[in-house]
Amino acid sequence: KQEVTQIPAALSVPEGENLVLNCSFTDSAIYNLQWFRQDPGKGLTSLLLIQSSQREQTSGRLNASLDKSSGRSTLYIAASQPGDSATYLCATTGGGNKLTFGTGTQLKVEL
């Protein structure tokens, strides 16, 4: 059974700082890994999708990497802004097209 862990559970940083969120998974037989953002009381917004054959994906200030062999992914956020405050979730796609989620990192970017 796939287990996905995210560290840290919560993070508070000053505006402008670069930061890294970590995601680890136990079963490397994945099709892809997806990073989501969730604002309080809202749904999930997809940020980046990395295929199992890829090493990284970039979108604006976000960069996600994937190392399947070690079971790790990182989400790098450059020049953080207060609007980046949210919970960030990573999820792996395995057999049956099912997503397995981590428990998330709650990020607060302070002025």
Added chain:
Amino acid sequence: DAGITQSPRYKITETGRQVTLMCHQTWSHSYMFWYRQDLGHGLRLIYYSAAADITDKGEVPDGYVVSRSKTENFPLTLESATRSQTSVYFCASSNERAGAYGYTFGSGTRLTVV
């Protein structure tokens, strides 16, 4: 509008009542999923469907029933609601190549069982 729509957004029901949460998508995605989100447990898969008339259990299926007579709809029914089913429920969809294109989620239904 195109997308994935869940209804209702909020629902309060009494213990023992039957309640149905609706999910509708406009992309003709073959795969649809129901997740529940709870503090301390994150998002857990309840049921999923690979196509119309094909459904399968996820991690926490007990107390739930699903059907999928049409590709675009995937309702989730709580046959006899219990307080432990108080949660936020998310519906998601993907095409058959989820490995290539990922998933899209609805806005969620916040269900309270009193």
